[in-house]
Amino acid sequence: MLPLIQREVAEKNKWIDESVMLDIVAIAESTPGPIAINTATFVGTKTAGFWGAFSATLGTVLPSFLIISLLSKVLGYFMEYEAVKFAFIGIRAGVIALIVKALWGMAKKCPKNMFSLIMAVLAFVIALFVDGSVLYVIIGGALIGLAVGLISKQKEDKK
Secondary structure, eight states: OHHHHHIIIIIISOSSOHHHHHHHHHHHHHSSSOHHHHHHHHHHHHHHHHHHHHHHHHHHHHHHHHHHHHHHHHHTTTTTSHHHHHHHHHHHHHHHHHHHHHHHHHHHHSOOSHHHHHHHHHHHHHHHHOSSOTHHHHHHHHHHHHHHHHHHHHHHHHO
């Protein structure tokens, strides 16, 4: 859903800038709940206030809810077949490919400096080995980024 939202909102309709879209995705990833729903809600708020957020959230949730409700009834009858089990293995692989594509697209648009690279690698490694919530990794990264930004700003102000 993220590539679809980005293409429709930032590229096709130009409702928001690419940089704002990156900020929205970063916020949506760090808040509880599904990223696509959070992103749609933030985009709706940014473009049309409360009713935009309401409509975007409903438009993101309702079709999936209805389709999944119907499919769960139908698939319950077919889950015993090997072909259906293999189809779900293929679907999982496709979902991973879509996530990697979205990650790659966002990585190309992020600032490229040594600090950003070190923070991304460090956050990834910590997230792999932390058994609990990665929320602490996100908060820690935000605090470190804020501290580095404030230090950089103070150095620029002194010049």
